[in-house]
Amino acid sequence: MVLKSTSNRWVWILFRLSLTVVLILGVFGLFLWALGKNPLKAFQDTLRLNLLNPRGLSEVVVRMSPLLLTALGVAVPFRAGLINVGAEGQFLMGALLGTWAAFNIAGLPPALHLVLVLLAGMVGGGLWGAVPGALRALGWVNETITTLLLNYLAPLIVGYFVFGPWRAPELAMYPQTPELPVVPYFPVLPGTRLHLGFFLGLFFLGLYAYMTGRSRWGLELRAVGGNPEAARRLGMPVERWLLAAMVLGGALAGLAGVAEVVAIHGRLKMAVSPGYGFMGFLVNWLAFANPLGILIMSFLLAIIASSGFTLQITQRLPYAAVNVLMALILFVVLAKPFRQGVRR
Amino acid sequence: MDEDRLTCESDKTVVCLRGITKRFPGVLANDHVDFQLQSGEIHALLGENGAGKSTLVKILYGFYHADAGEILVHGRPVHIRSPRDARALGLGMVFQGFTLIPAMTVAENVALFQAELPRFFSPRELEQSIRAASDQYGLALDPKAPVWQLSIGEQQRVELLKLLLAGARILIFDEPTKVLVPHEVEALFRVFESLRAQGFSIIFITHKLREALSCADRITVMRQGRVVGTLLARAATEESLLHMMFGEKLPEITRSPGSRAPGEVVLELRDVCTRPVGTAPALDHVNLKVRAGEIVGIAGVSGNGQRELGDVVLGLLRIVRGKKFFLGQDATSWSPRQLVRRGIAFVPEDPLSMAVVPGFSTLENFALMDLQAFSKFLGTVMNWGKVRTFFREGFTKLGLSPLPEPVRASTLSGGNLQRLTLVRELSRPYHLVVGLYPTRGLDVRSANAVRQAFLVAREQGKGVLLISEDLQELFSLCDRVLVIFRGRIVGEFRPEEADLTEVGRLMTGAGVLHGS
Numbered sequence: 001m002v003l004k005s006t007s008n009r010w011v012w013i014l015f016r017l018s019l020t021v022v023l024i025l026g027v028f029g030l031f032l033w034a035l036g037k038n039p040l041k042a043f044q045d046t047l048r049l050n051l052l053n054p055r056g057l058s059e060v061v062v063r064m065s066p067l068l069l070t071a072l073g074v075a076v077p078f079r080a081g082l083i084n085v086g087a088e089g090q091f092l093m094g095a096l097l098g099t100w101a102a103f104n105i106a107g108l109p110p111a112l113h114l115v116l117v118l119l120a121g122m123v124g125g126g127l128w129g130a131v132p133g134a135l136r137a138l139g140w141v142n143e144t145i146t147t148l149l150l151n152y153l154a155p156l157i158v159g160y161f162v163f164g165p166w167r168a169p170e171l172a173m174y175p176q177t178p179e180l181p182v183v184p185y186f187p188v189l190p191g192t193r194l195h196l197g198f199f200l201g202l203f204f205l206g207l208y209a210y211m212t213g214r215s216r217w218g219l220e221l222r223a224v225g226g227n228p229e230a231a232r233r234l235g236m237p238v239e240r241w242l243l244a245a246m247v248l249g250g251a252l253a254g255l256a257g258v259a260e261v262v263a264i265h266g267r268l269k270m271a272v273s274p275g276y277g278f279m280g281f282l283v284n285w286l287a288f289a290n291p292l293g294i295l296i297m298s299f300l301l302a303i304i305a306s307s308g309f310t311l312q313i314t315q316r317l318p319y320a321a322v323n324v325l326m327a328l329i330l331f332v333v334l335a336k337p338f339r340q341g342v343r344r
Numbered sequence: 345m346d347e348d349r350l351t352c353e354s355d356k357t358v359v360c361l362r363g364i365t366k367r368f369p370g371v372l373a374n375d376h377v378d379f380q381l382q383s384g385e386i387h388a389l390l391g392e393n394g395a396g397k398s399t400l401v402k403i404l405y406g407f408y409h410a411d412a413g414e415i416l417v418h419g420r421p422v423h424i425r426s427p428r429d430a431r432a433l434g435l436g437m438v439f440q441g442f443t444l445i446p447a448m449t450v451a452e453n454v455a456l457f458q459a460e461l462p463r464f465f466s467p468r469e470l471e472q473s474i475r476a477a478s479d480q481y482g483l484a485l486d487p488k489a490p491v492w493q494l495s496i497g498e499q500q501r502v503e504l505l506k507l508l509l510a511g512a513r514i515l516i517f518d519e520p521t522k523v524l525v526p527h528e529v530e531a532l533f534r535v536f537e538s539l540r541a542q543g544f545s546i547i548f549i550t551h552k553l554r555e556a557l558s559c560a561d562r563i564t565v566m567r568q569g570r571v572v573g574t575l576l577a578r579a580a581t582e583e584s585l586l587h588m589m590f591g592e593k594l595p596e597i598t599r600s601p602g603s604r605a606p607g608e609v610v611l612e613l614r615d616v617c618t619r620p621v622g623t624a625p626a627l628d629h630v631n632l633k634v635r636a637g638e639i640v641g642i643a644g645v646s647g648n649g650q651r652e653l654g655d656v657v658l659g660l661l662r663i664v665r666g667k668k669f670f671l672g673q674d675a676t677s678w679s680p681r682q683l684v685r686r687g688i689a690f691v692p693e694d695p696l697s698m699a700v701v702p703g704f705s706t707l708e709n710f711a712l713m714d715l716q717a718f719s720k721f722l723g724t725v726m727n728w729g730k731v732r733t734f735f736r737e738g739f740t741k742l743g744l745s746p747l748p749e750p751v752r753a754s755t756l757s758g759g760n761l762q763r764l765t766l767v768r769e770l771s772r773p774y775h776l777v778v779g780l781y782p783t784r785g786l787d788v789r790s791a792n793a794v795r796q797a798f799l800v801a802r803e804q805g806k807g808v809l810l811i812s813e814d815l816q817e818l819f820s821l822c823d824r825v826l827v828i829f830r831g832r833i834v835g836e837f838r839p840e841e842a843d844l845t846e847v848g849r850l851m852t853g854a855g856v857l858h859g860s
């Protein structure tokens with residue numbers, strides 16, 4: 001069988017994605033209807049307040065920024081055949097190390113300081129990814145388990161600092177750090193909360209698309225993921241690639257974390273992530289590491305995250321109602337590999 | 345062999361297979377096979393790998409369905425659609441891979457297998473029945489022992505016990521001795537004898553002559569999907585069985601004498617030992633030299649260290665003793681990457697799992713041969729034009745027509761996959777090509793393309809190490825053939841002066857079965 005022509009493949013991917021969306025919205029509609037709400041009205045309100053309204057749309061994009069990066073943080077290891085469930089932990093560790101750099105580096109021009117803070121975030125996430133990566137490369141522990149477990153560890157470490165040594169003295173009742181000194185210098189689109197993180201996300205998405213699709217490194221990474229045995233016999237350093245993929249993935253998720261701290265919260269606190277790492281995992285598994293799919297799916301999941309607030313206001317539903325939606329998506333995601341297995 | 349012409353209807357015949365034919369894509373695994381098992385006999389099914397022994401017993405046990413032919417059990421025609429049907433007829437099979445749950449005890453594993461395990465059962469009664477059966481058949485098993493603590497031989501006996509307690513009277517063993525060490529083999533044969541004495545009928549598959557001769561009552565020899573004949577073990581000799589297994593005459597040599605004498609040594613293994621991995625044998629003081637312009641063959645029944653040998657050459661398996669030299673340099677601890685870069689090409693048996701990336705196109709797979717040469721600007725840009733040129737040239741050089749470029753490797757036929765691997769591996773500068781069963785499972789044309797490529801490599805002064813089970817292939821291509829058995833090189837021959845009987849004897853472990 002010859003590969004489907006490129007345009008056909010795109011049509012197929014888009015068809016699959018939209019079918020997924022329709023299915024999920026249908027079931028969620030039933031759920032709203034069962035609660036005595038009018039699903040059509042709810043969808044309408046969500047659409048009106050989040051998409052057809054410039055301010056709402058900009059908020060959706062604000063939520064999309066970390067998702068792009070955490071999804072890439074899952075996608076890069078995915079290409080090497082690794083399942084990184086730990087973007088949430090890597091996000092938090094990025095936020096933590098970025099915060100450290102913001103407070104502890106001094107005497108530099110603000111722009112340079114900002115760059116170092118972002119790099120520190122990437123280092124934090126990268127190190128948090130390096131641990132499972134190294135354990136996997138050594139053949140000791142499966143990365144799915146370690147990344148998952150490290151997700152439980154990261155909030156405890158962040159908690160230690162925001163409740164303890166870094167706690168802001170002036171707001172002693174809240175467990176959070178003082179405002180980061182680099183916050184005023186972080187580029188934000190005037191009149192919105194749309195920040196540099198979004199453009200970094202787009203930049204890294206483009207880089208990811210190019211590198212995995214066209215470069216030698218991407219080919220090697222995908223060869224390791226596609227057939228590690230063959231890759232090893234071809235003389236590729238398979239173990240090094242596994243480690244590198246986890247470090248890169250962790251660094252991207254860590255960047256999302258530090259950008260979120262600087263741009264949205266201004267300070268480190270426990271609630272910097274409403275589950276962006278987990279949502280990034282969903283995005284990648286819906287998109288199957290396809291760059292365009294990641295773009296579309298992070299946008300969709302950002303809408304869902306925003307619609308949680310909309311539903312709260314217009315339908316008097318708790319924010320947790322969108323968790324039902326997320327769970328539905330999770331079902332579809334989990335069912336997917338099975339369906340693919342059947343098709344072959 | 346008139347005395348063996350028992351009819352299927354005879355009282356003594358418990359299982360009768362008539363005209364069993366089974367075709368897999370590209371292979372006729374069983375070709376009108378007739379087979380009878382008598383009551384209370386140990387019947388060895390002897391033949392090389394791929395002779396169709398396993399297929400035959402799996403048809404009997406309901407795993408496969410025959411395309412043609414019939415099965416009679418106790419004289420009655422039966423339809424065995426699944427192993428469940430087979431078990432209901434009193435058949436039981438011990439597989440090569442065991443189906444035990446390591447964390448559970450012997451008793452629990454046995455209990456799980458019982459067809460009618462009551463919802464609540466008495467562990468004590470179960471243990472007692474296990475102990476009784478264990479004593480009755482000489483299995484020496486402790487019902488309370490967790491399975492993970494047991495040796496391979498003991499685990500095999502647990503499998504057997506499961507079948508016995510489930511009421512099996514006809515027992516089938518698929519290469520039972522393959523995973524066993526010599527004293528366990530002896531123990532197993534004693535169990536066979538005690539079972540025979542109590543009226544059980546046994547079929548066991550082997551490719552080792554000595555085993556068949558030492559413990560079977562009758563021996564059926566298969567070759568290339570057909571039954572060559574059935575002999576009484578006491579009337580059989582090693583000679584006669586070898587001839588039945590491998591054919592009468594030495595394969596004709598099609599190789600040219602070689603335009604030049606073999607050159608300097610490309611690869612040398614000096615006293616190489618490895619550690620055993622799983623049930624595979626370790627290499628045991630292997631000495632080997634491959635010169636430029638020479639094809640060296642490794643003959644042996646698969647699973648005797650061939651794969652390990654290939655892995656050692658490629659640097660994938662650590663050498664714990666001895667040394668490896670490549671082009672005169674000590675390469676004992678070189679990484680696969682270094683070896684590949686210095687010029688080792690590799691053509692494996694199953695390219696889809698060992699050489700190509702299934703999701704990649706043919707062109708992408710080809711590019712993996714040397715990504716550095718095919719990329720620019722620190723690897724950020726691939727030069728696909730260059731890949732394409734090399735791709736086409738590679739095929740033309742080997743006299744093959746190029747495969748279409750955008751086709752995904754997973755959709756190629758086995759023959760085309762092997763062509764792709766061959767072209768990729770032989771397109772880069774190399775000094776040694778290692779073939780690990782490179783023609784296994786290929787159609788004749790594809791297999792010949794591989795063989796031709798190896799002969800061309802030899803002409804060009806490359807070293808070739810050809811690991812194969814196909815004696816015909818080895819003796820028609822190689823300058824020298826070494827025989828490997830249980831990780832040791834047990835003989836060396838030149839094709840011109842080889843005695844096929846002797847090669848077969850060494851391959852099947854004659855003389856070293858219980859020795860070593």
